[in-house]
Amino acid sequence: MYNYSSNDQQLVDQRVFQFRDQTRRFLAGELSEEQFRPLRLMNGLYIQRHAPMLRVAIPYGELSSRQLRGLASIAETYDRGFGHFTTRQNIQFNWLKLEQVPDILEELAGVQMHAIQTSGSCIRNITCDHLAGIDAAEVEDPRPWCELVRQWSTMHPEFQYLPRKFKIAFTGSSTDRAATMAHDIGLKLISNSAGETGFEVHVGGGLGRTPVVARKIKAFLPKSDLLTYLEAILRVYNLNGRRDNKYKSRIKILVKAIGLDAFRGQVELVFQNLNPNTLLNENIDISTVKSRFRSVFPLPVNLVSNKLSAEKHKTFSRWLENNTLATKFNSYRSVYISLKNPDRPPGDLTAGEMRFIAQLADKYSGSLIRTTHTQNLLLPLVHESDLVRLWQALTEANLSIANIGTVQDVICCPGLDFCSLANTTSIPIAQEIQNRFRDPDELHALGDIQIKISGCMNACGHHHIGHIGILGVDKRGEEWFQITLGGRADRSLKIGERLGPAVDRNSIASAVESIVRHYLRSRIDQGEHFLGTLNRIGIDSFKEVVYG
Amino acid sequence: MGNFEFSENTIGASEWFELSREGGCDELNPGVLVVAANSVLEFLAGPLNRFERIVVTSGDFNDGRFFSIGRQIRLLGYSGRLTVVGNILPDQYTALRSCGFDDVLICEDSAIGGIVVLDQAHALAGVEYAVPRNLEHFSEA
Ligand code: SF4
Numbered sequence: 306m307y308n309y310s311s312n313d314q315q316l317v318d319q320r321v322f323q324f325r326d327q328t329r330r331f332l333a334g335e336l337s338e339e340q341f342r343p344l345r346l347m348n349g350l351y352i353q354r355h356a357p358m359l360r361v362a363i364p365y366g367e368l369s370s371r372q373l374r375g376l377a378s379i380a381e382t383y384d385r386g387f388g389h390f391t392t393r394q395n396i397q398f399n400w401l402k403l404e405q406v407p408d409i410l411e412e413l414a415g416v417q418m419h420a421i422q423t424s425g426s427c428i429r430n431i432t433c434d435h436l437a438g439i440d441a442a443e444v445e446d447p448r449p450w451c452e453l454v455r456q457w458s459t460m461h462p463e464f465q466y467l468p469r470k471f472k473i474a475f476t477g478s479s480t481d482r483a484a485t486m487a488h489d490i491g492l493k494l495i496s497n498s499a500g501e502t503g504f505e506v507h508v509g510g511g512l513g514r515t516p517v518v519a520r521k522i523k524a525f526l527p528k529s530d531l532l533t534y535l536e537a538i539l540r541v542y543n544l545n546g547r548r549d550n551k552y553k554s555r556i557k558i559l560v561k562a563i564g565l566d567a568f569r570g571q572v573e574l575v576f577q578n579l580n581p582n583t584l585l586n587e588n589i590d591i592s593t594v595k596s597r598f599r600s601v602f603p604l605p606v607n608l609v610s611n612k613l614s615a616e617k618h619k620t621f622s623r624w625l626e627n628n629t630l631a632t633k634f635n636s637y638r639s640v641y642i643s644l645k646n647p648d649r650p651p652g653d654l655t656a657g658e659m660r661f662i663a664q665l666a667d668k669y670s671g672s673l674i675r676t677t678h679t680q681n682l683l684l685p686l687v688h689e690s691d692l693v694r695l696w697q698a699l700t701e702a703n704l705s706i707a708n709i710g711t712v713q714d715v716i717c718c719p720g721l722d723f724c725s726l727a728n729t730t731s732i733p734i735a736q737e738i739q740n741r742f743r744d745p746d747e748l749h750a751l752g753d754i755q756i757k758i759s760g761c762m763n764a765c766g767h768h769h770i771g772h773i774g775i776l777g778v779d780k781r782g783e784e785w786f787q788i789t790l791g792g793r794a795d796r797s798l799k800i801g802e803r804l805g806p807a808v809d810r811n812s813i814a815s816a817v818e819s820i821v822r823h824y825l826r827s828r829i830d831q832g833e834h835f836l837g838t839l840n841r842i843g844i845d846s847f848k849e850v851v852y853g
Numbered sequence: 854m855g856n857f858e859f860s861e862n863t864i865g866a867s868e869w870f871e872l873s874r875e876g877g878c879d880e881l882n883p884g885v886l887v888v889a890a891n892s893v894l895e896f897l898a899g900p901l902n903r904f905e906r907i908v909v910t911s912g913d914f915n916d917g918r919f920f921s922i923g924r925q926i927r928l929l930g931y932s933g934r935l936t937v938v939g940n941i942l943p944d945q946y947t948a949l950r951s952c953g954f955d956d957v958l959i960c961e962d963s964a965i966g967g968i969v970v971l972d973q974a975h976a977l978a979g980v981e982y983a984v985p986r987n988l989e990h991f992s993e994a
């Protein structure tokens with residue numbers, strides 16, 4: 306876990322001061338709505354359907370128990386008692402008052418957090434594999450690099466007014482759990498034939514109206530060149546990205562328009578002029594960043610004997626198998642806390658639950674919590690001997706549902722319930738689908754099926770890359786839903802294929818249920834994944850069960 | 854932006870580019886190079902240090918190309934005065950200074966209303982706002 310230096314703290318404190326003044330000027334009529342808009346967006350503040358929404362950054366998904374308590378206090382004091390975790394490891398508060406936002410930012414700064422650049426046309430929160438630093442198969446822990454890029458990009462003087470938003474994601478593992486190929490820049494730590502580690506750089510990925518899989522711009526970038534190479538890419542984009550049409554202004558459109566080779570050529574040209582000494586912020590270097598990461602060890606071990614009844618043992622074992630993972634540290638496992646109980650909107654957590662989880666983190670996981678790209682939480686390292694007690698505690702709080710990676714683990718955007726751009730609802734759709742698969746044995750038997758729902762073309766729910774994707778469309782004022790099949794978010798990122806005509810509000814959950822049950826009937830055995838069956842029997846076979 | 858009366862010795866970026874390609878810079882003694890924010894980077898060629906001032910004309914404050922143009926001009930080794938003109942917010946002064954700009958020309962009704970010299974204050978916290986000072990008219994600067 307990274308600990309702020311005095312510079313980091315000063316920067317967020319000053320930003321609060323600055324935003325307080327900007328808000329005052331806006332409320333006093335000294336700044337027009339047009340002038341205030343980019344300034345508030347740079348501080349994560351949107352004007353939503355019902356109220357202003359504040360998006361708070363959780364850089365690369367890492368939270369301390371103290372920070373989680375800070376978020377709980379904000380949810381309680383300024384919002385309606387809950388927060389919503391997003392696919393980009395942020396948390397959103399949906400019911401705020403504009404004039405209170407400076408106070409909220411001040412509370413955040415008090416726990417080393419901020420909302421800087423979580424919206425607007427700038428470099429957004431840096432995201433990362435949620436198993437960074439604990440996955441045994443990892444080449445190198447990407448978190449210090451994420452932090453380096455966070456510091457470099459935060460209030461970067463040159464890149465605050467880009468043509469459009471810009472998202473960067475990291476992974477250090479061969480399994481891509483951060484959807485890096487769906488980012489403006491995706492960075493993978495790899496080792497080359499000489500045994501050195503560096504970055505494979507991908508550019509121009511993104512979802513939205515025009516889903517594009519990122520392309521490889523650099524096969525091996527030495528680590529020392531990371532910031533200068535990013536600067537070169539961003540400069541070429543800032544100067545050449547379209548600004549006349551917001552649907553054509555992402556870097557993916559620029560790369561497509563001029564071609565990857567020409568784009569690479571321009572980047573190289575700018576890169577030649579740069580060296581580490583020309584960076585605008587010379588105060589950041591990787592060794593200082595690394596030295597500010599706190600080690601989680603020693604971790605508490607609370608040795609107590611645990612006896613479970615046979616029935617409880619079965620539930621526990623399923624949870625253990627489904628919601629926990631071995632790590633590279635002997636005797637320590639990662640524990641997921643699913644936020645996908647059908648009784649709650651996907652990704653939502655109440656203030657009380659936040660405090661409860663903070664307490665568990667203090668007791669069992671070195672006070673650390675992570676957020677995942679799939680809108681769940683993770684206690685990164687828990688000693689095996691604590692698992693039963695932890696499970697019991699989670700169960701009492703209704704937080705031990707063993708559905709991570711199952712058909713109930715739906716990714717879903719806020720949709721019509723909150724978002725002013727939405728065509729349709731998405732949260733109630735997610736809940737209806739989850740309710741069709743309530744039997745734990747069946748859930749387990751179905752295995753890994755990712756359902757992703759977006760309430761409009763902007764694709765915040767990543768529908769393109771769900772095994773089953775659902776997109777809300779508006780037809781003459783009614784809610785309809787388009788289904789895609791075969792998308793995937795992993796290293797072989799793939800955009801799903803449209804199944805057929807959109808289905809109406811009353812049929813969408815049944816349509817998804819038929820697709821899932823058709824897979825269950827058609828698969829060769831439990832070892833055949835949904836995508837395997839789809840490939841083997843073809844999409845037409847699924848069309849039949851939906852459209853008859 | 855509006856029609857500014859800079860000075861007699863003013864040249865635009867594309868014209869300069871042509872001249873420097875044809876080796877015609879030597880006869881020229883321009884004082885000011887004017888670079889539009891939508892210029893391509895290749896235009897920034899030739900011996901830029903012959904200009905005592907380079908003016909970057911920004912579009913809207915929200916169109917951030919002028920930041921990159923300024924930064925690139927500095928990276929190419931330009932050491933004279935670097936000026937931006939256009940609809941700029943005081944909230945942007947710190948960033949402008951970091952990108953290598955020395956001053957901002959404030960325009961009102963297509964005329965130059967004043968000049969803000971970006972000094973040390975703007976390099977500090979990013980929270981001090983400069984009050985535009987009608988110090989120097991551009992042609993005297
Ligand atoms: S996908 Fe559309 S409806 Fe959903 S949150 Fe994004 S903009 Fe809103």
